[in-house]
Amino acid sequence: MIQPVAMQDFFITFFSSALIILAGASYALLFAWSKVNANFRIKIAAYVSYIVLIVAVVLLTRAANFTGYWLSLSAVMVVGYFFAPIGIWHLCVKTHAENHHKTLEEKL
Amino acid sequence: MNEENPLWASESFWKKVAIWVTAGSFIILVVLTFDSLSQTEVGGKRVQAYSVINKKIDYVYKEDLHKFMPVIGETELLFGQEFTEEEAEKLVTLGKKTTQAKNCMNCHTLLGNGAYFAPDLTKAWLDKGWLSKELREDLMIKFLLDPENNARTFGSNRKMPNLHITPEEAKGVVAFLKWMSSIDTNGFPYNFKTIYATEE
Amino acid sequence: MNAKELCGVANAKLDTFVTWTALDRSNLSDGRKLAVNYFIVAVILFFAQLLFGMIAATQFIFPSFLYGWLDFSVNRMVHINAMVVWMLYGFIGCTYWLLEDESQTEIVGLKFGKLAFWVLTIAVAVVVLVYLFIQIGAGNDTTLWLINEGREYIEAPRWADIGIVAVVLTFFYNVVATFSKGKWSGIAGVLTLDLVALAGLYLAGMFYMTNITHEQFWWWWVIHLWVEATWEVLVGVIMAWSLMKLLGVRRKIVTTWLYIEVALMFGSGILGLGHHYFWIGTPEYWLTIGGFFSALEPIPLVAMVVHAVYDSGSHAFKNGNHPALAWVIAHAFGNFFGAGVWGFMHTLPQINLYTHGTQWSASHGHLAFFGAYATINIAFFYLAIQHWRGDVWMSGNAQNAWRWKWALGLLNVGVVGMTIALLIAGYEQSFIERAVEGSTWSGYFSAQNHPSFQSAMVWRWFFGLMTFAGLILLIWDLLTIGKGETRKMAVVEAE
Numbered sequence: 001m002i003q004p005v006a007m008q009d010f011f012i013t014f015f016s017s018a019l020i021i022l023a024g025a026s027y028a029l030l031f032a033w034s035k036v037n038a039n040f041r042i043k044i045a046a047y048v049s050y051i052v053l054i055v056a057v058v059l060l061t062r063a064a065n066f067t068g069y070w071l072s073l074s075a076v077m078v079v080g081y082f083f084a085p086i087g088i089w090h091l092c093v094k095t096h097a098e099n100h101h102k103t104l105e106e107k108l
Numbered sequence: 109m110n111e112e113n114p115l116w117a118s119e120s121f122w123k124k125v126a127i128w129v130t131a132g133s134f135i136i137l138v139v140l141t142f143d144s145l146s147q148t149e150v151g152g153k154r155v156q157a158y159s160v161i162n163k164k165i166d167y168v169y170k171e172d173l174h175k176f177m178p179v180i181g182e183t184e185l186l187f188g189q190e191f192t193e194e195e196a197e198k199l200v201t202l203g204k205k206t207t208q209a210k211n212c213m214n215c216h217t218l219l220g221n222g223a224y225f226a227p228d229l230t231k232a233w234l235d236k237g238w239l240s241k242e243l244r245e246d247l248m249i250k251f252l253l254d255p256e257n258n259a260r261t262f263g264s265n266r267k268m269p270n271l272h273i274t275p276e277e278a279k280g281v282v283a284f285l286k287w288m289s290s291i292d293t294n295g296f297p298y299n300f301k302t303i304y305a306t307e308e
Numbered sequence: 309m310n311a312k313e314l315c316g317v318a319n320a321k322l323d324t325f326v327t328w329t330a331l332d333r334s335n336l337s338d339g340r341k342l343a344v345n346y347f348i349v350a351v352i353l354f355f356a357q358l359l360f361g362m363i364a365a366t367q368f369i370f371p372s373f374l375y376g377w378l379d380f381s382v383n384r385m386v387h388i389n390a391m392v393v394w395m396l397y398g399f400i401g402c403t404y405w406l407l408e409d410e411s412q413t414e415i416v417g418l419k420f421g422k423l424a425f426w427v428l429t430i431a432v433a434v435v436v437l438v439y440l441f442i443q444i445g446a447g448n449d450t451t452l453w454l455i456n457e458g459r460e461y462i463e464a465p466r467w468a469d470i471g472i473v474a475v476v477l478t479f480f481y482n483v484v485a486t487f488s489k490g491k492w493s494g495i496a497g498v499l500t501l502d503l504v505a506l507a508g509l510y511l512a513g514m515f516y517m518t519n520i521t522h523e524q525f526w527w528w529w530v531i532h533l534w535v536e537a538t539w540e541v542l543v544g545v546i547m548a549w550s551l552m553k554l555l556g557v558r559r560k561i562v563t564t565w566l567y568i569e570v571a572l573m574f575g576s577g578i579l580g581l582g583h584h585y586f587w588i589g590t591p592e593y594w595l596t597i598g599g600f601f602s603a604l605e606p607i608p609l610v611a612m613v614v615h616a617v618y619d620s621g622s623h624a625f626k627n628g629n630h631p632a633l634a635w636v637i638a639h640a641f642g643n644f645f646g647a648g649v650w651g652f653m654h655t656l657p658q659i660n661l662y663t664h665g666t667q668w669s670a671s672h673g674h675l676a677f678f679g680a681y682a683t684i685n686i687a688f689f690y691l692a693i694q695h696w697r698g699d700v701w702m703s704g705n706a707q708n709a710w711r712w713k714w715a716l717g718l719l720n721v722g723v724v725g726m727t728i729a730l731l732i733a734g735y736e737q738s739f740i741e742r743a744v745e746g747s748t749w750s751g752y753f754s755a756q757n758h759p760s761f762q763s764a765m766v767w768r769w770f771f772g773l774m775t776f777a778g779l780i781l782l783i784w785d786l787l788t789i790g791k792g793e794t795r796k797m798a799v800v801e802a803e
Contacts, residue, residue, distance in 0.1 A: 002595055003174055004298055005659045007743045013659045014735070021606050021649045028610045032617035064658040069596070073603055080607070088611045092618040094117030095564050119560055122567035123494070129571045133578035140597075141525070144590045148521045154589055155521050201518045206447030208458030208516075214381035219524060219588045220665030222460055224737075225368070225380045227752040228665055237749040262753030266371040269379045277447045288520060294595065296587035297747030298661050 003065035016059035020077060023053035028085035035089060053081055150197075156290040158196035161186045161283050165290045167234055167302050175295030186283060187245060196283070203284030206277040215268075218288070220296060226266065233282075233289040234302040237262075241303055245282065252278040329787050335698045339408040339415045344696060345425055346401030347689055349432075351783060353394035354682075356436075358776045360386040365772045368765040382443055385456075385463050386436065391677060392461060393432055398685035399542050400479060403499065405692060406549045407483060413490030417482045424478040431471045435464055452516060459523075461531050462513045469514045476507045494563035498570060499545045506538045521589030528584040535677075536605075537577040543684050544569045547636075550691070554627065565615070572611060576604040586657050587664055595657040602655040606648045612640065628798040629694050629702045631712040631789070635687035638720055642679020650675050650727070654734075662742040667764075668734035675727040678719075686719075686782065693786055694797065701795035711785040718778030725771030733764035 005013050030046035060066075061074045115121050151157040156178075164181035183190075191199065207213070213222035218229050227235075237260060238244035251258045253275065255268035273281070333341060364383040366373050374383075408415060415421060438455055445451030452458075453466040464472065480503050487496040513530035517523040548566045551557045582598030627633045650672040654663040663669075690712075694702050737755045745751025755761060 001174060001592070002657050002661075004295075004661050007739070010659070010662070010735075010739060010743070013656075014653050017653045017656070017659075018649050021652050024606065025610060025613050025644065025648070028613045029617060032614045036617060036620075064656055066658075070599070073600055076600070077603055080604075081610070084607055084610050085614050088614040089618065091117055091568070092615055094114060095561055096618075097113050097117070117564070119494070119564040119567065122564050122571065126498075126567040126570040126574070130574040130578070133574055137578055137581065140593075144525065144585070144594070145522060147591050148519070148525070148589050150519050154591070155519060197518065202447055204518045204520065205449070205452065205516070209445045209447045209451035209456065211381045211385060211444055211456055211458045211463070213458055213460050214384045214463075215379075217665040218520065221524060221527075221588070222665070223381070223384050224665070224667055224670060225364075225384070227749045228747060231747070232749075235749050260749070262750055262757070264371070264753050264756050266756070267375065269376055271444060274446070280447065291521060291589040293587045293589055294592055294657075296661055296664060297742065299743070299746035301746050301748060 001068075002070075003067065005064055009063040012059055013063040016056045016063060019056035020053060020060065020081075023049050023056055024077075024081040027053060027081065028088075031085045032089055050082060054078055154292040156180065156287065157193060158200045158287055159191055159193045160290045161196050161200070161286045162190055165233065165286065166304050167231060167289070167300055168305075173295075176298060176300060177295070178290045178292055180290060184241075186286060187279060191283075196287075199280050199283040200287050201280075202277060203280030203282070206273065206281050207284065210271045210273065219291070219293060226268065228297065229285060229288070230291075230293060231289050231297060231300055231302070233286045234300070234304075236301060236303045236305075238303055244303065248282050248285075249275070249278045252281055330791055331693075331696050332698065333696075335696055337408055337414075338418055339404055340692075340695070342415070342418065342421050342425060343401045343404035344692055345422075346397045346404065347692055349429055350394045350397035350401060350685065351689070351786070353390045353397065353432075355779060355783070357387055357390035357394060358772075358779050360384075360390065362769075362772055362776055365765070365769045369762075369769060378440070379443075382439060386439055388461055389436075389439075389463060395539070395677075395681045395685060398681075398688065399539070399546070401692075402546045402685070402688050403479075403483065403542075405688070406546070407486055409553070410493060410495060410549060411487045411490030413486060415482055416485040416489055417478070420478050421482050424475045427471065428475045431468055431475075435468050438465070439463070449516070459513070459527055462527070466514065469510070473507060473510060473514075476503075476510070479503070480507060493559070494566060495545055495548055498541065498566055502538050502541045502545065506534065506542075509533050509538065524588045525585070525590060528581060532581045532584055533578070536580060537574055539681065540573045540577065540608075541570055543681070544573070546684065546688065550636075550688075554629070554632075554691075568611070569608060572608040576601055576607060580605050583655050583657075583660070586660055599656050602652065606652060609644050609648045613644075616640065627703065629690055630704065630706070630709075631702060631716070631785075632687045632690040632694075634712075634716055635683050635690065638716065639679065639683035639687065642675065642683050642720075642723075644679075646672065646675030646677070646679035646727075650731075662738040663734065666734045666737040666742070667730045668738060671727050671730035671734050674723060674730060678723045689786055690789075693789060697790035697793065699797040700790040700793040701797055702790060702793075703798045706789075707793060708785075708788065711781060712789065715778050715782035715785050718774050718781060720778075722771045722773075722775030722778055725774065726768050729764045729767040729771060733761050733768070736760045736764070 027046055027049035030042055030049055034042040034046055057074050057077050061071070064070075066074055147153075148155045160180060162183055162185055164184035166179045166181060167176055168179055169175070170177045207218070212218070212229070215223050215226040216229050217224065217227075220228060220230065233244075238247050247258075251260060251268075252271075252273050254270065256270055259267045261267055336344060360383045363374065363378065364380055364387055367375075367380045367383065404415070404421070442455050445455040451465075455465055456463050457465055457469075462469075480500075483503060484500055487493075487500065509530050512526045515526070517526075544566055548562045552559055552562050579597055580601040582594045582596075583602045584598070585594035586598055654660055654668045654672065690702070694700065736758055739755075740758060741747060741751045741755035745754060
């Protein structure tokens with residue numbers, strides 16, 4: 001069962017859903033960048049993006065009247081968008097790992 | 109496989125994951141498809157029998173369900189005639205084929221799907237634009253047969269072109285629209301005031 | 309002048325044109341000659357898409373424009389059909405382009421492939437002529453079989469449906485038989501399974517049903533599962549091959565990531581179908597399924613972002629084809645904003661109740677189709693033309709580079725401009741028509757007559773014109789880029 005968005009919450013709904021995707025991507029981008037470039041300011045910017053994402057999820061949860069099991073969607077977004085970039089980064093490192101191994105051998 | 113390339117980052121692992129995820133999602137979709145199709149058979153709760161065109165159809169807000177629902181009322185004949193289920197199906201089918209043959213969907217939306225140049229037809233039968241329930245059938249038929257001279261442009265200058273609809277096809281289209289307005293669309297469109305709500 | 313003379317004149321003009329382009333077909337293998345045939349028709353249909361889009365956009369501002377001759381319904385139908393078909397032509401072309409290279413053998417049924425190309429092209433031409441000159445028919449099966457099926461995106465009459473399936477099966481045979489004769493690979497496997505799905509799903513849209521709920525249920529199987537599942541994977545295959553060839557990424561890595569992409573795309577996309585089943589009469593559980601899987605659909609995009617950063621760290625970005633690389637970057641952004649941001653903004657049922665069937669969908673549709681599919685096809689056109697010219701230089705300091713840069717700019721700014729104009733229109737429409745006036749016909753028209761909607765339509769027209777200008781420049785550039793270039797392509801070193 002859903003409770004439709006109230007008229008005065010239209011803008012906040014569109015805005016917060018767009019912000020979730022943008023902040024999620026910006027966190028992913030900055031997180032990955034902080035791995036390539038060990039500048040602590042990048043890391044801080046990544047976590048700031050993530051905080052923006054949490055705020056956006058809260059705004060959307062309220063505007064779209066999430067109750068009951070719909071709240072788990074909010075939880076999935078908060079948890080999922082945090083860990084997905086980390087997992088994917090590890091996957092990048094490991095799938096490319098053999099290659100670095102080889103180039104090392106070649107160098108030797 | 110060397111130690112730097114663990115199982116969860118290997119090609120063969122992801123090949124299996126891709127296959128299982130795809131197959132699993134597809135199987136769930138197939139199961140849900142069977143369920144949805146059986147729940148939306150004509151004559152069920154969600155999609156009414158074609159003979160519903162003999163009845164009064166309204167669309168009202170249900171407080172307990174948080175949504176608008178079609179309500180099937182007493183007898184309210186279409187074209188002053190009582191249709192058997194077979195006759196009704198034949199007429200609605202003619203109407204549905206006409207809406208496809210005339211390409212309605214590339215200006216209008218049906219159940220919200222289509223183009224956005226002309227109004228949604230989901231609850232067109234219930235629209236208060238037909239003034240009153242006594243005038244409605246006649247206005248609809250006239251409009252379909254000669255849309256240029258009976259244009260309902262609401263000040264927009266947008267006119268439906270003459271689509272050379274025959275009188276029989278026009279009756280079919282009206283029957284189809286009446287039948288479609290009785291489908292339970294989970295509350296879409298929201299906040300719709302029907303021709304009956306205006307009259308009362 | 310009789311018909312024979314007319315043909316003679318046309319032929320001479322065509323010859324002059326071909327001489328002017330100075331493209332040498334002997335630079336292409338037989339398989340790639342077939343591929344470029346598909347690309348040529350794709351570009352012509354791309355032009356038709358924009359032309360009819362412009363006419364339809366004009367009718368939003370001047371409803372009496374061509375009224376009774378070429379009504380909005382006809383123009384809009386040609387607009388969206390040309391789009392679907394040109395993208396399919398592009399994908400088939402890309403597949404033929406990489407098929408011989410990937411399988412390391414010649415295409416097995418080249419004769420059938422050529423025949424299928426001409427059959428399909430003639431069929432498309434006949435269908436379009438019937439759309440334009442016959443337009444509609446009586447409300448019976450004859451119309452559905454011969455003129456128009458009247459179902460958005462798959463309006464093609466039934467005879468053409470059967471033709472399309474036959475052509476796709478020929479294409480499928482060519483792909484499978486060629487890989488079987490040559491060499492199978494992970495890419496080949498994914499491609500084959502994806503083509504099975506592509507052909508199979510089309511069958512779901514080939515039946516007449518009076519029960520409109522059932523009809524739209526199956527209709528979405530074709531539209532959604534094609535566009536948001538099989539096409540995405542097809543793009544993944546094309547990208548995977550391109551990454552190996554252009555950036556020299558190792559096959560094992562590319563294949564692993566192709567599998568990861570397939571898992572993410574199909575995992576979120578197949579049940580993402582649910583977001584089309586909110587309001588067509590289907591049970592309420594689709595609201596939940598559609599909402600949840602729509603929230604998952606941006607995950608593959610996040611994966612791409614992370615991977616792109618990882619790769620930029622490990623590769624020096626050297627590239628022998630700057631226009632193609634620029635279009636791939638446009639693809640990354642367009643796909644992210646069009647599918648990701650614009651998709652999620654209006655997809656949850658709590659808000660979709662108001663946005664469904666408004667200009668919101670048009671806004672999302674324009675950016676998502678362009679960003680996800682037009683861009684990647686254009687990138688491939690540039691790869692093809694470079695090879696066709698004989699692997700000439702297309703990196704920095706190329707002659708007349710302003711043309712591709714301006715074409716890129718005009719097309720992208722044009723589409724983004726249209727998207728924003730339609731977004732404003734959609735916002736206003738969902739607010740006034742849906743929320744305030746409750747979706748009645750008078751509510752619909754008060755939204756359409758509203759000054760902000762009207763001016764949004766004017767802005768859309770201007771940005772449409774910009775897009776159109778960009779396409780004309782793009783076609784000119786594709787025909788002339790690398791002409792007279794003597795330097796050879798910059799060589800990319802393998803990883």
